[in-house]
Amino acid sequence: MRRSPQGRLAAVVLKEFIQMRRDRLTFAMMVGIPLMQLILFGFAINTDPKRLPTGIVSGDHSRYTRALVAAMANSGYFRIVDDDMTEAEADRAIERGSVQFALTIPPDFTRKLLRGERPRFLVEADGTDPAATSNALRALEGISQRIWQKELPGATSRVAGGAPAASLAIHARYNPEAITQYNIVPGLMGVVLTMTMVIITSLAITREKERGTMEHLLGTPVRPAEVMVGKIVPYIVVGYIQVVLVLLAAAFLFRVPVRGSIPLLLACALLFIVANLSVGLTFSTVAKNQLQAVQMSFFFFLPSILLSGFMFPFRGMPGWAQMIGSALPLTHFLRIVRGIMLKGNGFADVAQHLVPIAAFCAIALAIGIRRYRQTLD
Amino acid sequence: MENPQRDRTSAAPREREVIVDVRGLTKRFADVLAVDGVDMKIRRGQVYGFLGPNGSGKTTFIRMLCGLLEPTAGEGTCLGYDILTQQREIKHHVGYMTQRFSLYEDLTVRENLDFTARLYGVADRPRRVAQSLEELGLAERRNQLAGNLSGGWKQRLSLGCALLHQPRLLLLDEPTAGVDPKARRDFWEQIQTMAEKNGLTVLITTHYMDEAERCHELSYLAYGRLLVRGTPADLLRHAAIRVWAIRGPELNALAIALREGDGLEQVVAFGNALHVVSDDPARIRAALGRHLTPAHTAEEIEPGLDDVFIHLMEKSSDNFS
Ligand SMILES: Nc1ncnc2c1ncn2[C@@H]1O[C@H](COP(=O)(O)OP(=O)(O)O)[C@@H](O)[C@H]1O
Ligand SMILES: [Mg+2]
Numbered sequence: 001m002r003r004s005p006q007g008r009l010a011a012v013v014l015k016e017f018i019q020m021r022r023d024r025l026t027f028a029m030m031v032g033i034p035l036m037q038l039i040l041f042g043f044a045i046n047t048d049p050k051r052l053p054t055g056i057v058s059g060d061h062s063r064y065t066r067a068l069v070a071a072m073a074n075s076g077y078f079r080i081v082d083d084d085m086t087e088a089e090a091d092r093a094i095e096r097g098s099v100q101f102a103l104t105i106p107p108d109f110t111r112k113l114l115r116g117e118r119p120r121f122l123v124e125a126d127g128t129d130p131a132a133t134s135n136a137l138r139a140l141e142g143i144s145q146r147i148w149q150k151e152l153p154g155a156t157s158r159v160a161g162g163a164p165a166a167s168l169a170i171h172a173r174y175n176p177e178a179i180t181q182y183n184i185v186p187g188l189m190g191v192v193l194t195m196t197m198v199i200i201t202s203l204a205i206t207r208e209k210e211r212g213t214m215e216h217l218l219g220t221p222v223r224p225a226e227v228m229v230g231k232i233v234p235y236i237v238v239g240y241i242q243v244v245l246v247l248l249a250a251a252f253l254f255r256v257p258v259r260g261s262i263p264l265l266l267a268c269a270l271l272f273i274v275a276n277l278s279v280g281l282t283f284s285t286v287a288k289n290q291l292q293a294v295q296m297s298f299f300f301f302l303p304s305i306l307l308s309g310f311m312f313p314f315r316g317m318p319g320w321a322q323m324i325g326s327a328l329p330l331t332h333f334l335r336i337v338r339g340i341m342l343k344g345n346g347f348a349d350v351a352q353h354l355v356p357i358a359a360f361c362a363i364a365l366a367i368g369i370r371r372y373r374q375t376l377d
Numbered sequence: 378m379e380n381p382q383r384d385r386t387s388a389a390p391r392e393r394e395v396i397v398d399v400r401g402l403t404k405r406f407a408d409v410l411a412v413d414g415v416d417m418k419i420r421r422g423q424v425y426g427f428l429g430p431n432g433s434g435k436t437t438f439i440r441m442l443c444g445l446l447e448p449t450a451g452e453g454t455c456l457g458y459d460i461l462t463q464q465r466e467i468k469h470h471v472g473y474m475t476q477r478f479s480l481y482e483d484l485t486v487r488e489n490l491d492f493t494a495r496l497y498g499v500a501d502r503p504r505r506v507a508q509s510l511e512e513l514g515l516a517e518r519r520n521q522l523a524g525n526l527s528g529g530w531k532q533r534l535s536l537g538c539a540l541l542h543q544p545r546l547l548l549l550d551e552p553t554a555g556v557d558p559k560a561r562r563d564f565w566e567q568i569q570t571m572a573e574k575n576g577l578t579v580l581i582t583t584h585y586m587d588e589a590e591r592c593h594e595l596s597y598l599a600y601g602r603l604l605v606r607g608t609p610a611d612l613l614r615h616a617a618i619r620v621w622a623i624r625g626p627e628l629n630a631l632a633i634a635l636r637e638g639d640g641l642e643q644v645v646a647f648g649n650a651l652h653v654v655s656d657d658p659a660r661i662r663a664a665l666g667r668h669l670t671p672a673h674t675a676e677e678i679e680p681g682l683d684d685v686f687i688h689l690m691e692k693s694s695d696n697f698s
Pocket of ligand 2: 432435436437476550
């Protein structure tokens with residue numbers, strides 16, 4: 001018989017193509033993952049966040065203060081959500097994260113301005129994520145330099161030395177030195193949990209199917225809920241080990257100040273861990289083999305890391321991306337971790353973020369239990 | 378090929394409690410009719426043999442019996458429980474030994490037994506597991522990973538797991554495939570003892586005819602349909618076939634000549650002999666007369682179960698193809 005090496009190569013190539021075509025999900029992922037990356041990086045991610053929610057505490061109302069507010073709004077970086085707050089309200093709003101900035105204009109601002117006394121006005125910023133605020137603050141400085149020249153006639157617009165007629169004081173709360181680690185390291189806790197918890201459980205049932213042990217398991221009187229919960233519990237322990245590791249690293253390696261309650265953080269972490277384990281388990285009832293399970297986990301991980309506000313400021317994303325992000329548990333957990341660690345948030349502040357995680361968890365578990373087959377069909 | 382053991386037990390009363398009673402059991406996968414309207418009735422204490430070529434639907438049938446697959450059609454009871462609605466009760470009283478090893482290879486022998494015992498809620502578990510290890514002769518290997526056991530030991534472990542909760546019905550799917558002859562004999566002895574002494578009912582699939590002969594009753598499945606059912610003795614009696622064994626040189630060529638030249642379909646090699654099976658002895662004699670050389674010997678022998686099944690398969694294949 002004549003030997004033909006090309007024939008063998010063709011045989012292998014052909015076989016791979018046939019197998020690839022049979023494995024629909026893998027094929028879908030190979031097309032889907034790059035598409036998703038293109039869309040997320042190309043459209044959703046914006047490192048120049050605009051329209052950041054801003055609150056105003058004004059002790060003075062004049063055409064000058066109105067001009068200042070209008071200039072800020074016109075810059076595109078500031079969206080005035082409330083133009084009549086008390087100082088205490090503004091404080092709370094920053095703490096809860098409902099505004100990114102608070103502008104405070106003192107009562108005698110206009111009088112001093114007209115007298116050339118260089119009054120101060122204050123902008124407080126939630127500095128947790130330096131990337132979210134830096135461009136806006138730069139724009140604000142530009143505004144404060146130019147606006148008075150336009151608004152005040154002639155000599156009054158300038159005082160000695162060419163300095164602006166009013167001085168801007170910026171006060172970054174929570175992370176005044178704008179240290180990126182302060183923002184990244186607590187966030188990593190959520191990222192690490194999302195990645196490992198989802199993958200580990202997505203393999204849990206798939207592995208039983210692939211190795212044939214599912215037949216033994218299903219032959220016994222064990223109930224679906226017993227299998228599901230039994231597979232979640234051990235990984236909760238693993239999740240907590242990771243949480244503690246990240247906390248220790250944050251405190252001793254990166255010197256991130258921990259301002260809030262650690263027990264509260266640990267309690268919130270439980271819900272987040274369970275939510276991720278539920279997703280993984282649901283994946284594993286859908287996936288036919290372990291490879292598919294890993295692919296599905298990755299498919300979940302990618303938007304989690306990109307749209308949650310971990311890598312890029314959440315408020316910089318377009319509305320549709322924020323909507324997707326809001327459905328993901330990581331988005332809310334990041335706010336909880338950063339809130340507790342950096343801002344010293346208490347339970348009342350983080351409760352609003354626990355609700356969506358709990359809802360997500362309930363839905364994922366319900367789908368998982370519905371999809372879990374008590375037969376081999 | 379009489380089997381004394383069988384005769385002793387087949388005298389058991391016909392009125393014993395019915396353990397399995399299913400009618401018209403059918404399973405369709407996307408494009409395959411794996412099991413097609415199969416009836417089965419098994420009484421308490423019976424060792425019931427389930428035979429048929431690969432892919433004939435035996436495993437699928439067994440899975441439907443114990444609630445692992447939902448039947449497409451059909452109805453019936455297993456241990457008095459409805460197979461369509463009471464799967465959980467059935468699972469409590471059935472021991473199922475899967476065709477493919479389905480225990481955890483990364484758990485030790487003892488851990489596998491212990492895990493299984495917990496799932497069944499076995500009372501007095503540690504003692505029961507220890508006892509099972511002793512009975513199986515696995516005590517010394519209790520800490521060995523199940524994945525490192527040889528085929529015969531894996532089979533014992535699977536049997537042990539299936540028996541832990543003292544089931545009333547044992548479903549064994551090709552338990553002796555790939556097991557050495559001695560282990561196979563021991564295995565059967567154990568099964569028969571349990572059936573006789575404890576009234577355990579056993580449904581067992583096998584490809585070995587010596588094992589089939591040890592069963593009280595047999596069902597033979599082909600292409601998902603029940604081909605024949607009865608005691609081994611009945612099957613032999615009713616088959617009405619004659620068998621010649623031919624020895625000599627170049628049996629392969631001879632087989633081809635007999636099959637193609639004379640339309641004898643049932644020419645099958647058995648060891649170093651060729652079995653020619655037919656219900657028409659005149660045709661065989663004529664064909665043998667034409668093809669045999671003086672170097673060949675031909676003698677008529679008692680038909681065995683193999684011959685019966687081959688005959689049935691050939692006769693029915695027209696209906697299926
Ligand atoms: N899960 C399944 N999906 C599709 N076809 C199946 C499945 N299980 C078995 N079959 C098909 O059903 C038929 C009977 O298989 P099986 O019950 O395993 O036969 P046996 O145990 O007698 O060898 C075969 O054609 C097999 O390919
Ligand atoms: Mg089978």
